[in-house]
Amino acid sequence: MHETAERFVVHGGRMLSGGVQIRGSKNAASKAMVATLLTDEPCILENVPFSEEAAITRELCERIGSSITYGDDHTCSIVTPRIREHSVIELSRRNRIPILAFGPLLVRAGEAEVPFLGGDPIGHRPIDFHLEALARMGAVIERRERSYYATAPYLTGTDIAFPFPSVGATESVLLAGVLARGRTRIENAAIEPEVQNLIAMLIAMGALITCESDERRIEIEGVRQLRGVRHRIIPDRNEAVSFAVAGLATGGAITLRGAEPAHLASFIAVVRAMGIIVEENDHGLYIAPPSFVGPMDVSSVSIATAPHPGFMTDWQQPLAVFLTRAKGTSIIHETVYEDRLGYLKDLARMGADISVSDECPSDSPCRFSGRTFNHVARITGPVSLNGADIEITDIRAGMAHIIAALSATGKSVISGVAHIDRGYETLDERLRTLGADITRV
Ligand code: EPU
Numbered sequence: 001m002h003e004t005a006e007r008f009v010v011h012g013g014r015m016l017s018g019g020v021q022i023r024g025s026k027n028a029a030s031k032a033m034v035a036t037l038l039t040d041e042p043c044i045l046e047n048v049p050f051s052e053e054a055a056i057t058r059e060l061c062e063r064i065g066s067s068i069t070y071g072d073d074h075t076c077s078i079v080t081p082r083i084r085e086h087s088v089i090e091l092s093r094r095n096r097i098p099i100l101a102f103g104p105l106l107v108r109a110g111e112a113e114v115p116f117l118g119g120d121p122i123g124h125r126p127i128d129f130h131l132e133a134l135a136r137m138g139a140v141i142e143r144r145e146r147s148y149y150a151t152a153p154y155l156t157g158t159d160i161a162f163p164f165p166s167v168g169a170t171e172s173v174l175l176a177g178v179l180a181r182g183r184t185r186i187e188n189a190a191i192e193p194e195v196q197n198l199i200a201m202l203i204a205m206g207a208l209i210t211c212e213s214d215e216r217r218i219e220i221e222g223v224r225q226l227r228g229v230r231h232r233i234i235p236d237r238n239e240a241v242s243f244a245v246a247g248l249a250t251g252g253a254i255t256l257r258g259a260e261p262a263h264l265a266s267f268i269a270v271v272r273a274m275g276i277i278v279e280e281n282d283h284g285l286y287i288a289p290p291s292f293v294g295p296m297d298v299s300s301v302s303i304a305t306a307p308h309p310g311f312m313t314d315w316q317q318p319l320a321v322f323l324t325r326a327k328g329t330s331i332i333h334e335t336v337y338e339d340r341l342g343y344l345k346d347l348a349r350m351g352a353d354i355s356v357s358d359e360c361p362s363d364s365p366c367r368f369s370g371r372t373f374n375h376v377a378r379i380t381g382p383v384s385l386n387g388a389d390i391e392i393t394d395i396r397a398g399m400a401h402i403i404a405a406l407s408a409t410g411k412s413v414i415s416g417v418a419h420i421d422r423g424y425e426t427l428d429e430r431l432r433t434l435g436a437d438i439t440r441v
Helices: 026-038 052-064 098-109 128-136 167-177 193-204 237-249 261-274 313-323 344-349 395-407 417-423 427-433
Strands: 007-011 018-021 043-046 067-070 076-079 111-115 140-143 147-151 159-161 183-187 208-212 217-221 230-232 254-257 277-281 284-288 302-304 328-333 353-357 376-381 389-391 411-415 437-440
Touching: 007 395, 007 417, 018 427, 026 043, 026 052, 026 076, 026 098, 026 167, 026 193, 026 237, 052 067, 052 076, 052 098, 052 417, 098 111, 098 128, 098 147, 098 167, 128 140, 128 167, 167 183, 167 193, 167 217, 193 208, 193 230, 237 254, 237 261, 237 284, 237 313, 237 395, 261 277, 261 284, 261 313, 313 328, 313 344, 313 376, 313 395, 344 353, 344 395, 389 395, 395 411, 395 417, 395 427, 395 437, 427 437
Parallel strands: 018 254, 043 230, 159 183, 302 328, 389 411
Antiparallel strands: 007 411, 007 437, 043 076, 067 076, 111 147, 140 147, 183 217, 208 217, 254 284, 277 284, 328 376, 353 376
16 A cells, blocks of 8 residues: 555535446455466456555556556456466455455466565454365465465365355355365355355356355356456446445435445335435435434444345445444444454544443343353443544544544544545545535645
């Protein structure tokens, strides 16, 4: 990530409303770019967002041997005639994508070295599922001072059962299994829309994959080679939720253009339960408060984050800001990451009534139960927020800070803007078109 001293200055209290085009998914685009490494034929990706994450992934692929050009309209052409470099350790600590290159590098070059990973500080974030699965497929993996180095003359399909449906580890095994010898079966697989988008791309490249979502089971029959593809990245469901909540928290209505309602089902169910209006129309997905006059009358709600099709862990941060406006006490139970509620202390500083604890609600046990992770928040409203100076430390928490600043009274100065640029294309410009007073300085 490019370090930057840039900040956002926000004058809050202005209602956001209007239509916004949802860009392609950051977390699907980066995986699709890595998947192009599996073939020597040209691939064309449509709807790639111009975010820093895509730029970092581009650097990774170019280092490995890809030629990449961006066309108009968010199209990206990638061709990797041969693997020029199997080691990408200098891309250390910038995001979580390099581990996904292990599979393509091993099946095409027999050798791979990836750095210890970066990404957001939202918990321990181990990669043991990735490494154990690849080792079971025949990779010999050595931990070095700042990297993992692996070799394998070829990979062999095997049965893998994940202890938790990890998105990244499921993607790692898909990217390794498609060109492995024999059949790979993943039990307890992640079935997120981004994973499904990757599967669709791999199938279009000639891979043999079946996915039984209800069973969380994926089967991959290895093939000898894959061909080039033209593939479209799904709309970003995190961006969709961010804009929707930015509207709601400021009392306005937003139309999400190009969003996929099926990918947002659990979010839509939660906001409808609060009294929010959600309608699909010819322009997109319209999301509005129950009324535009007087104090907002919305109910509190209890959510537990969970793997898809549950309420996504990346949605609780923007939602938390809106929960400060709901009547009564809402609960957020974060069951995916053990340490993803740190940002709430900033909301409390801005005037929110929030308590955080390690005690799971009695009706919602989770794998963090009985451990000392502060993963349960109680937010009591309605309250008004006041502007503040805030330092962003991760993408989704940063989005919550920006929404809080937009809905607060007075001025906020937000630093750590690079985290936002990693995940959102020209966020400040697009918020301004909806009526926000936000400036990059
Ligand atoms: N886990 C392990 N071992 C592993 C892998 C995961 O214990 O080897 C645990 C994690 O520590 C976590 C849980 O499994 O507690 C789920 O992690 P997962 O592997 O699913 O997450 P990820 O693939 O690293 C992706 C997104 C995240 C998103 C999560 C959950 C990307 C690049 N990142 O992370 O997005 O929150 O899935 O849906 O796709 C973001 O975009 O800001 C972001 C953090």
